[in-house]
Amino acid sequence: MSKFEGRKIYKGRVEGEALVTSEDISFYGGCESSTGIIVEKGHELEGKSVAGKILVFPSGKGSTVGSYVLFALKKAGLAPLAIINEEIDPVVAVGSIISEIPTIDHIDISKIKTGQKLVVDAGSGVVVIVE
């Protein structure tokens, strides 16, 4: 069992499966709000859905409208369960806050693999790899 400590962006405790990419994500234009599927051409996660996953990526990029895309995903029940970043950007931070998605940054995401079971306690900034 490995445990990492980072920084709280938005509180909440969840358990779930990791979906990991080493590439930044632009939610506006890069993720379809009606399906939760990553649609950016050539992105590592192209064609994969973020819905119900603990989404692990380095940072956000692109238009500030991206915050509203996270909000749309949440309203449609298609939001990530939690978000783990290396370094948060304001677009994802604001998106997490308005959508109330547990979010942590300052985590070495290279230690986390897709499919692993994680416990995220965002309030105390802790991520645990359960298996």
Add this chain to the structure above:
Amino acid sequence: MGLELTKDDRDMLDGKHGKAARKAMEIITALGEIFGAKKLISVSSVQIAGVSYHNLGEAGLEYLSDMAEDGQTRVLTTLNPAGMDLTEWKKHGISESFAKNQERVVDAFLKMGVIATCTCTPYLVGNLPHYGEHIAWAESSAVCFANSVIGALTNREGGPSALASALTGRTAEYGFHLQENRVAQVRYDVEAKIENTDDFGLLGQVIGARTKKAVPYITGVANATTEQLKSFCASIATYGGVALFHMEGLTPNRTLVPDKTEVVIQDELDAARNELDDTDAEIDFISVGCPHASIKEIAWIAEMLKGKKVAKEKTVWITTAKPTKDIAIRMGYYDTIEKAGAFLVSDACCAVAPLKGRFKGLLTDSAKACFYARGKNSFKTRIRTIEECMKEAIA
């Protein structure tokens, strides 16, 4: 927590001023903590982006409606362009259903006390901060203009964070609110002919792409009009994310001049123009007014279109703010432009209106408009002076 809050800040965070103020304060304090701010500061002016229903969608509208339940602006707050002219949308080919949804967005802002200017040039229509004033603006071109040309202080806010400042009157003190982050980092000596708004746009594109986030100090531009500077701001913010620049002899902020010097030559501007000129562009849409056209530009356009006719297969949009359009009506410019078969469109612009699929090729004087025409609408583009745009319109 390293972020110092006043009693009023805390009361808002505790929900004593309602749900919307609490959510707004949560956003502001979270950004403050992320960027290592020590305290919050008051702002006296806000500009909100994220207004076009085309960009917001139903979810964005839902968020705004939630905030409008009990949210009220505390400071002067104005609004970015919408996806359509709020009064004359029908004749511009906007659908009934889009118009309904766009009106719901504007209504949510009105309910919160936001002044529905619907322009990206708030500084031309009554939201004009002064030098040294702390503000919270979204709309990257206006942010750049406020910081650089006026000398007010703002970060590049997004829609929700700007709204949060409107509802609390506060922002976190980090980034461009701090003098130490406003110092020039790289000097660019311009050795090229910079004459018209399109040249200024191309210069912004070249320096923006090269400097990225580093604050530029620009020499070699002898003079510039407000219109040329707004074109430059839009472009350098679009292509480089620049929120602040210094231009020797033209901008008011004091700064040390950086030792690190680079040269911008004519070849680079020519290359930038070639890059935006699709050789196979079939021009059926001509748009001027990104950022929104000033009354001076509209007067000049009316002069050029007087007694002329726009070619049948072409659509011409001159986009501007509603108060500017009203003055244009009083001056007879509106009639002249519309009689020629062009449209003087207020509240909207070619970058945020739902235009995908309606046109093939855009001719404009704006480098920023080219960027969005390509990325969002898949139009081919060509960039020329305003004069050349109008000549092409009536050719």
